[in-house]
Amino acid sequence: MIGDNVFYIALSWAAVRSGTPSQAGLVMAVSAVPRALLMLGGGVVADRFGPRRVVIGSDAVRCAAVLTVAALLFVAHPGLWLLALLAVVFGIVDAVFMPAVGALPARVTGRDQLARVQGMRGLAVRFANVVGAPLGGLGVALGGSATAFALAGLLIAVSVPLLISVRMRETPPDGGANTANTANTANTADTADTAPAPVEAVGPPGDPDGAPARGDASGPHARVPDAEDGAAAVPERPATAWRDLRDGLRYIRGHRVLAPLIVTIALGDLGFVGPLNVGLALLADRRGWGASGMGLVVAAFGAGAGAAALLLAWRGTLPRAGSAGAAALLGGSVAIGALAQVPGVGAAVGVALAIGLLAGLSGALCGALLQTQSDPAYLGRVTAVAGIVSLGLAPLSMPLTAAAIGWWGTGPVFAGSAVVCGLGGVVALAVRDLRRAELPR
Known part of the structure; x- marks a missing residue:
């Protein structure tokens, strides 16, 4: 994560130095397109081949790409096309890397520790945000974009042997039970349509690298028992990536907790990202807080x-x-609306602290529930669907937020965003199974 932060500092600086502001903006945004378009496929890849293999392979590709660009920048000035190509490569690799990272915790620890891992991951994100940007700026100051890219590549390179050292558990034996207890069982028709068919494993119980067992419903060698008389099983058609994708979407749609949980996450992100990114900068400018005041709020x-x-x-x-x-999500939404009404920096700092605490707690709990409620064999696809919302749809709200503030001002736009964010909390409270969901103890 620190390497990623350094990378984006280097990319933005190189793009600004090599082209116009609009061209630099396109370079920074171009990675989001393949990430959003390919992330569902990335979830299928993570579940089919195992998250450990996918994380290590994609991290190695990211490292090689960044170091290659750093070397080229040391000897030449290839221009914006190279930076755009690197951004596209990063977006493609992220589409595979992020779902695999989301599927990894369930393969390295027990269900009762997944919430704690989610909290530790949140701490890592905050630490990387605090440390990464100054490191990137230092790299640019010492030797320009080439040095900053080299620093990012070296940091990512350090993560590769660390990932290789991680040892995987077999797919947790309670995964199927968890699915059965929480999936949609409202009626026989829904169950038949959404639940994976029972299978008999014909291979070893699990892949040591964390891939689904070869007898999984999503695997290519599953055998389905005869439904009428229990006769010898007949081979099922080999699973394809497209069928795996459809199975994953059916699994999410039919799950009594995951389906409304992803809607909750989507609404929370859509209402949160715009005001706390571009909206905050415009608010600070209109209130005369200056860059230092905005920095304190952030x-x-x-x-x-x-x-x-x-x-x-x-x-x-x-x-x-x-x-x-x-x-926590409802409280955070109220604080988002209040942020646009406070006059001074001191009050804004207090409100921002409340937003961070409440939104951070809601996000951590939603992430932990996403991990603990999902069958590990589907976690890559579940993470991919949630990631499309957070990394694909939510960023699209930023230009809309900026345009809306230009038309109506900060107060109405922040209030509207607070309503969208609060709807996520309403959905969570309205759906009984999500409202009653518990984390393992």
Whole structure:
């Protein structure tokens, strides 16, 4: 994550130095397109081949691409086309890397520790954001974009042997039970349409690298028992990536917790990303807070989110996680609307601290529920669907937020965003199974 932060600093600086502001903006945005378009396929890849293989391979590709560009920049000035190509490569690799990372925790620890891992991951994100940007700026100051790219590549290179050292568990034996207990069983027709067919494993119980067992419904060698008389099983058609994708989407659609949880995450992100990114800069400019005032507000938000992650990492679980996450999201949405109404920097810092704490707690709990409620064999696809919302759709709200503030001002736009964010909490409270969802103890 630190390497990623350094990379984006290097990319933005190189793009600004090599072209116009609009061209630089296109270079920075171009990676989002393949990431959004290919992430569902990336989830299928993670589930078919195992998250460990995919994470290591994609991380190695990212490292090689960044170091290659650094070497080219040291000896030549190839221009914007090289930077755009690198951004596209990063977007493609991210589409595979991110779902695999999401599927990894369930393969390295028990279900009762997944919430704690989610909190630790939140701390890592905050630490990387704080450390990465200054490191990137230092690299640019010492030797320009080439040095910063080289630094990013070296940091990513360090992560590769660390990932290789991670040892995987077999697919947890309670995965199927978890699915059966939480999937949609409202009626026989829905169950037949959405639940994977029962299978008999014809291979070893699990891949040591974390790939689904070869007898999984999504695997290419599953055998389905005869439904009428229990006669000898007949081979099923080999699974394809397209069938795996459809199975994953059916699994999410028919799950009583995951389906509304992803809707909750989507609404929360759509209402949160715009105001707390481009909206905050415009608000600081209109209120005369200056760059230093905006920096204090951003730092307060980061501190609140870090405190929420630390709480979950320390406690490992919270009672009534579904209700607690919904309540935190509703409270955070009220704070988002209030941020546009405070006149001074001091009050804004306090409100931003509350937003970070509440939104961070809600995000951590939603992420932990996503991990614990999913069958590990589907986690790559589940993470991919949630990632498309957070990394594909939510960023699209930023230019819309900026345009809306130009038309109507900060107050109405922040209030509208707060309503969208709050709807996520309403959905979570309205759906009984999500409201009652608990984290393992």
